[in-house]
Amino acid sequence: MGSHMSGALWWLAERLSGSLEAGEREAVIGDIAESGANGAQALRDVLDLVVRRNWRVWLTLAALAGQAYGLLIFVAAPLRDFDIWWKYGVRNEDGLSAGQDLIALTCHCAALICYAWTSGFALAFFCRRKIHVKASLLYLIWLFSLTARSRLPLHSAALLVTLEALLIVFPSLRGMRKGSGAPVIGFAQFGLLASATATTAALAIWTSTWFANAIEVWSEGQIRTEISWLTQVLLPFAILNWPVAYLAMSARRRKLQVI
Amino acid sequence: MLGEFEYLLLTAAAKLGEDAYGAAIRQDIENVTGRSCSIGALYTTLDRLETKGLIETWMGEATPQRGGRPKRMVRLTGEGAEAAADFYKTVIAASRGAAWAVI
Numbered sequence: 001m002g003s004h005m006s007g008a009l010w011w012l013a014e015r016l017s018g019s020l021e022a023g024e025r026e027a028v029i030g031d032i033a034e035s036g037a038n039g040a041q042a043l044r045d046v047l048d049l050v051v052r053r054n055w056r057v058w059l060t061l062a063a064l065a066g067q068a069y070g071l072l073i074f075v076a077a078p079l080r081d082f083d084i085w086w087k088y089g090v091r092n093e094d095g096l097s098a099g100q101d102l103i104a105l106t107c108h109c110a111a112l113i114c115y116a117w118t119s120g121f122a123l124a125f126f127c128r129r130k131i132h133v134k135a136s137l138l139y140l141i142w143l144f145s146l147t148a149r150s151r152l153p154l155h156s157a158a159l160l161v162t163l164e165a166l167l168i169v170f171p172s173l174r175g176m177r178k179g180s181g182a183p184v185i186g187f188a189q190f191g192l193l194a195s196a197t198a199t200t201a202a203l204a205i206w207t208s209t210w211f212a213n214a215i216e217v218w219s220e221g222q223i224r225t226e227i228s229w230l231t232q233v234l235l236p237f238a239i240l241n242w243p244v245a246y247l248a249m250s251a252r253r254r255k256l257q258v259i
Numbered sequence: 260m261l262g263e264f265e266y267l268l269l270t271a272a273a274k275l276g277e278d279a280y281g282a283a284i285r286q287d288i289e290n291v292t293g294r295s296c297s298i299g300a301l302y303t304t305l306d307r308l309e310t311k312g313l314i315e316t317w318m319g320e321a322t323p324q325r326g327g328r329p330k331r332m333v334r335l336t337g338e339g340a341e342a343a344a345d346f347y348k349t350v351i352a353a354s355r356g357a358a359w360a361v362i
Contacts, residue, residue, distance in 0.1 A: 023329075026329055027281055028298055029326065030329060031331075035286075045299070048297050048299035052300075
């Protein structure tokens with residue numbers, strides 16, 4: 001190792017280069033070393049390449065983080081009721097029947113599962129390199145969002161882990177596995193996926209309006225709740241459906257074979 | 260049609276011949292243009308040119324001044340040489356009659 005290739009910034013540059021592929025990492029660090037760059041220049045050069053290589057990944061992850069947070073606020077009501085039942089064994093008497101609670105919970109969970117699968121598929125399909133790193137980041141984002149306790153006060157750690165595994169991790173892993181293989185998805189399968197995503201999203205949004213109506217009935221008209229079409233209907237629908245829509249729009253350009 | 264930086268890179272690789280690799284190409288581009296050439300721009304452009312079939316790259320030997328790390332060697336393909344020649348002819352033709360043209 002050259003004498004100039006030492007110090008904290010060089011060490012940082014070498015660690016950062018770990019996100020590049022092995023062959024490229026060696027060649028890049030070798031080129032920088034040969035140019036006689038100091039630590040700051042080496043770090044700047046490596047950072048420049050890493051950002052250029054992975055900008056799509058960071059954008060995707062940032063978008064998913066925002067969506068995850070928004071979606072979890074959207075599904076907070078049925079999950080909160082389930083959490084109270086899980087912890088205390090009593091139903092939150094919010095004006096809905098037990099059957100309505102169950103239907104709302106099922107619809108919201110189904111929508112989350114569909115979204116997680118398509119997000120995983122899209123992430124793996126568009127960002128093939130270092131997929132395990134990206135998957136780990138995605139799960140950290142989901143976990144962080146799910147534990148945003150100010151909006152989703154879950155009491156039980158076991159429930160938290162179970163929910164994340166069933167609703168997010170497993171479907172997302174399945175989607176990633178499919179998306180990281182050959183870029184082929186059957187036409188019938190794609191149609192089924194799009195239909196399932198749209199249907200579960202519509203049902204989840206429809207059942208979420210029950211909570212607002214129930215609160216009005218429960219408070220005997222004291223609390224008036226008006227459904228916002230933009231933030232409570234259109235936005236959640238768009239968020240839940242964007243991975244499928246994006247896949248459909250990108251199919252030709254990215255050679256995704258819908259057969 | 261090539262981009263300006265793609266042309267510079269192909270030309271540097273052609274001039275360097277058997278000695279064309281990342282650091283040498285970068286140095287040549289900086290000498291010719293008088294501007295700094297980032298590693299990020301260099302390597303992403305190498306990838307793009309390789310995808311287009313205009314160059315071939317492979318891992319070469321390691322040297323002590325590189326900290327024992329291998330070089331990414333670069334060689335123009337026939338299509339790469341044609342594309343660079345087309346770009347050159349276009350620039351020459353487009354420049355004819357301009358105040359700064361020397362030909």
